[in-house]
Amino acid sequence: MLxxxxxxxxxxxxxxxxxxxxxxxxSFNSLxxxxxxxxxxxNNMQYMFLTSNMLTGPLPSxxxxxxxxxFDLSYNNFSKSxxxxxxxxxxxNLYRSFSGDNDIKSSVCLKNFHCxxxxxxxxxxxxxxxxxxxxxxxxxxxxxxxxxxxxxKAEWGFSSSGWxxxxxxxxxxxxxxNSLKMSDSKLxxxxxxxxxxxxxxxxCLGKGNYTVTLHFSEIVFVNGSFSGLGRRIFDIYIQERLxxxxxxxxxxxxxxxxxxxxxxxxxxxxxxxxxxFYYAGKGSTGIPVRGTYGPLISAISVESEFKPPxxxxxxxxxxxxxxxxxxxxxxxxxxxxxxxxRKDTASREQVLAGLDLQTGLFTFxxxxxxxxxxxxxxxxxxxxxxxxxxxxxxDGTHIAVKHLSSRSKQGSxxxxxxxxxISGLNHPNLVRLYGCCVEGNQLFLIYEYMVNNNLALALxxxxxxxxxxxxxxxxxxxxxxxxxFMHEESAIKIVHRDIKATNILLDADLNAKxxxxxxxxxxxxxxxxxxxxxxxxxxxxAPEYALWGYLTYKADVYSFGVLTLEIVAGRSNTKFRPEENxxxxxxxxxxxxxxxxxxxxxxxxKMGNDYSEDEVLRTIKVALLCTNPSPTVRPTMxxxxxxxxxxxxxxxxxxxxxxLDNDWLVQVSKRSHDSLPNSNTQSVVTSAETIKEETxxxxxxxxx
Numbered sequence: 001m002l003x004x005x006x007x008x009x010x011x012x013x014x015x016x017x018x019x020x021x022x023x024x025x026x027s028f029n030s031l032x033x034x035x036x037x038x039x040x041x042x043n044n045m046q047y048m049f050l051t052s053n054m055l056t057g058p059l060p061s062x063x064x065x066x067x068x069x070x071f072d073l074s075y076n077n078f079s080k081s082x083x084x085x086x087x088x089x090x091x092x093n094l095y096r097s098f099s100g101d102n103d104i105k106s107s108v109c110l111k112n113f114h115c116x117x118x119x120x121x122x123x124x125x126x127x128x129x130x131x132x133x134x135x136x137x138x139x140x141x142x143x144x145x146x147x148x149x150x151x152x153k154a155e156w157g158f159s160s161s162g163w164x165x166x167x168x169x170x171x172x173x174x175x176x177x178n179s180l181k182m183s184d185s186k187l188x189x190x191x192x193x194x195x196x197x198x199x200x201x202x203x204c205l206g207k208g209n210y211t212v213t214l215h216f217s218e219i220v221f222v223n224g225s226f227s228g229l230g231r232r233i234f235d236i237y238i239q240e241r242l243x244x245x246x247x248x249x250x251x252x253x254x255x256x257x258x259x260x261x262x263x264x265x266x267x268x269x270x271x272x273x274x275x276x277f278y279y280a281g282k283g284s285t286g287i288p289v290r291g292t293y294g295p296l297i298s299a300i301s302v303e304s305e306f307k308p309p310x311x312x313x314x315x316x317x318x319x320x321x322x323x324x325x326x327x328x329x330x331x332x333x334x335x336x337x338x339x340x341x342r343k344d345t346a347s348r349e350q351v352l353a354g355l356d357l358q359t360g361l362f363t364f365x366x367x368x369x370x371x372x373x374x375x376x377x378x379x380x381x382x383x384x385x386x387x388x389x390x391x392x393x394x395d396g397t398h399i400a401v402k403h404l405s406s407r408s409k410q411g412s413x414x415x416x417x418x419x420x421x422i423s424g425l426n427h428p429n430l431v432r433l434y435g436c437c438v439e440g441n442q443l444f445l446i447y448e449y450m451v452n453n454n455l456a457l458a459l460x461x462x463x464x465x466x467x468x469x470x471x472x473x474x475x476x477x478x479x480x481x482x483x484x485f486m487h488e489e490s491a492i493k494i495v496h497r498d499i500k501a502t503n504i505l506l507d508a509d510l511n512a513k514x515x516x517x518x519x520x521x522x523x524x525x526x527x528x529x530x531x532x533x534x535x536x537x538x539x540x541x542a543p544e545y546a547l548w549g550y551l552t553y554k555a556d557v558y559s560f561g562v563l564t565l566e567i568v569a570g571r572s573n574t575k576f577r578p579e580e581n582x583x584x585x586x587x588x589x590x591x592x593x594x595x596x597x598x599x600x601x602x603x604x605x606k607m608g609n610d611y612s613e614d615e616v617l618r619t620i621k622v623a624l625l626c627t628n629p630s631p632t633v634r635p636t637m638x639x640x641x642x643x644x645x646x647x648x649x650x651x652x653x654x655x656x657x658x659x660l661d662n663d664w665l666v667q668v669s670k671r672s673h674d675s676l677p678n679s680n681t682q683s684v685v686t687s688a689e690t691i692k693e694e695t696x697x698x699x700x701x702x703x704x
Contacts, residue, residue, distance in 0.1 A: 001025040003049070003196070004281065011055075013038050020044055023163065027051035027072070027196065035060055047146060051075055051161050051197060056099070064092065072147035072161045073097045074197075093147040095159035095199065104203050104272035115154035115204040119308035121273075123156065123200065123300045126174045127190030137187065137299055144173025144192060156202045162195025162279070162294055175296065177219035182259055188217035188298045195294040199276040205269045208306045212238055212264045212275065215299035218249040218256040221284075228256065233283035234295040237276040238267055246282060249296065266305070273302060330361045330436075337438050360435030360446075367391065367437050367444050371401055380453065390449060399434060400450065404443035419445070425490055429482030431505055431515040447515070451508045454515075456501035460572050469611030471510050472567045473644070476619060478512035479504055480641040483560060486514075487553045487637050495551060499559035500540045501566055539574035539584065544631055554631035557640065561626025565589055568620055570604030586627055593624055593653060618643070621650045628653075 007029040015024070016038035024042075027049040034057030035050070046068070052075040059078045063071050064086050074095040087094055087109035094109055101107040124130045124137035131137070142150050144160040151157035160173060175191045182188070192198065214236070221230035236244035243264055253260035267273070277295030284293050310318075370391030371378045381388035386403040393399060419436050426432075437444040452458065455475065458465045467475075479499070486494040496514065503516040536545070542558035544550040562573050565585055573585040582588040585602075592599050599620045600613065622643050628634050635643070635651065642648035 004028040023047040025049040070146040093149045095149040117206045119304040121202045121302040125297045126192035155204045159199040160194045161197040164195045191296050191298045197278050198295050202273045207270050210267045210269050213301040214262040216249045216260040223256045230284040234279045362437040364439035398449035400447040402445040427485045429478045431513040450505035452506035454502050455504040475512040477644050482514040484637040498536050554634045557626045557634045561623045564623035569602045
């Protein structure tokens with residue numbers, strides 16, 4: 001036995017001459033080179049400890065094939081390309097035996113283990129699973145050994161090294177006491193022992209600082225008996241750093257059978273942790289019993305010093321549960337509302353009770369407090385069916401509260417429609433609906449607050465916002481992405497029917513978000529179009545929809561084309577008359593295109609000359625493609641998005657079929673324009689009788 005003797009160089013070959021050698025202990029030295037093949041001829045050798053050296057080369061096959069001897073080769077630098085490696089041999093310890101094993105997770109014997117990240121580790125060393133308070137300590141009652149490496153689970157395991165001379169201890173390397181009387185005695189009545197070195201590792205800990213608590217109680221050298229004469233002294237290493245030298249449990253605990261906690265804070269962990277107990281040769285070796293001198297540990301606790309991130313799967317389950325709970329509460333609440341007011345609002349409440357909403361439910365008291373009792377100073381806009389207020393929730397969140405007028409039948413239908421539509425949508429370019437409020441005849445929609453209001457104010461009014469060309473192009477692309485999601489990517493396919501500048505909101509970074517889903521329709525998967533009564537805003541409606549109620553996705557494409565021309569020109573389609581020959585912006589653009597005029601005449605002079613002419617021309621041509629009189633010729637929104645982003649060549653401009661020629665468009669548009677009031681555009685909606693019919697169709701479509 002030449003343990004810890006500062007030996008270096010290769011293992012001497014003359015050891016082969018010691019034919020009667022039973023135990024060879026050269027551990028904790030600086031020996032290098034390969035294991036001499038001559039050692040395989042020491043037929044009487046039962047124990048060989050080469051722990052913690054710098055041995056290299058291949059792992060000899062005679063070692064891995066030996067069934068009766070105990071070999072400990074842990075903490076060395078053997079080659080990984082040394083053939084098949086047996087890691088689960090009870091008499092062969094290969095813990096961190098190979099080059100590159102400094103990272104526990106990539107260790108040869110652990111690389112095939114897979115586990116989820118965890119942020120705590122609790123082990124009842126030498127005992128069964130035990131619960132103390134709210135903490136459960138995992139069982140660790142596997143027998144130790146002379147040279148044993150035990151990956152108990154994918155997450156942790158232990159390595160035991162050293163030979164006890166005392167026969168009673170040698171078989172299990174576990175200690176047990178039935179005489180403990182302290183609280184939590186079940187955690188200290190069992191302990192794990194090792195003759196020389198005992199290492200615990202955790203392989204799946206999240207990155208950060210941890211607090212390590214080591215639980216000790218001396219249950220072998222007991223006071224008041226002959227065994228009490230013994231002294232157990234060992235060193236403690238955490239992450240290969242010596243944190244306690246010459247540790248004496250009895251001395252620090254002031255007696256045996258007493259609890260002692262050693263707490264070490266701010267331990268850095270990057271995926272794995274290693275805690276090692278090492279007997280350095282001090283303390284008792286022959287009294288009271290020969291060989292009971294190695295380290296002892298009762299339990300180990302490792303806790304993160306930071307708040308662990310949510311487990312994604314757990315978070316997903318929580319969110320789904322919350323969504324279902326909220327939907328259930330909304331349905332129940334709206335059903336109660338319908339029961340109380342069925343005489344006045346039976347149709348509206350019947351629809352609301354049937355909707356499977358995915359939004360929050362606010363109380364009238366919350367909305368009233370958030371808007372300062374609906375103060376006039378809080379009004380930030382007026383809709384077709386009521387005012388829009390700026391509100392602030394108790395947590396500081398700014399919201400936009402859309403108030404439905406109790407006298408508006410149109411608003412009631414649109415309220416139902418808007419909740420049903422937007423509650424199931426989630427996209428960066430769609431305005432976020434936080435929830436709704438239904439109390440008596442008061443109806444509210446609660447949205448995220450858009451700091452820069454709507455696009456119409458930025459383009460057409462004397463607004464302080466300066467929209468340069470990159471911003472305008474980004475707004476066009478943002479609206480295109482939102483419509484692409486609604487038409488093609490969402491689980492619920494939707495035609496908006498009312499795309500216009502006032503329904504495009506701008507956040508603090510001037511990102512566009514589509515709002516006002518009150519007129520939206522669900523797409524019917526098995527049909528190429530929907531025949532319906534007209535609803536929308538004159539000047540933005542597609543011809544086939546305005547005259548015949550022929551509704552497809554291409555109606556939104558047409559409206560988007562008009563909107564894009566407005567963004568380029570900085571002028572409203574229906575309010576702009578540069579000459580008497582042109583009745584609207586779109587008519588002027590078509591004339592310029594057909595007469596080979598300069599399309600750049602459309603550009604808003606407020607932009608100056610700081611823009612890319614190629615990008616502007618491309619955008620105008622895309623807008624004209626979108627406003628083709630024939631819906632079959634118009635591109636899809638995904639194609640529009642690709643053309644605007646420069647990822648697709650802009651198609652040649654062509655007129656549609658003769659049945660939908662430009663004169664037809666002019667006739668429709670002029671008729672619409674002549675019906676407009678002087679001050680602003682108007683929305684065309686269905687009659688009260690049709691409201692009931694279309695609401696029923698909407699809900700039927702949604703259910704299917």
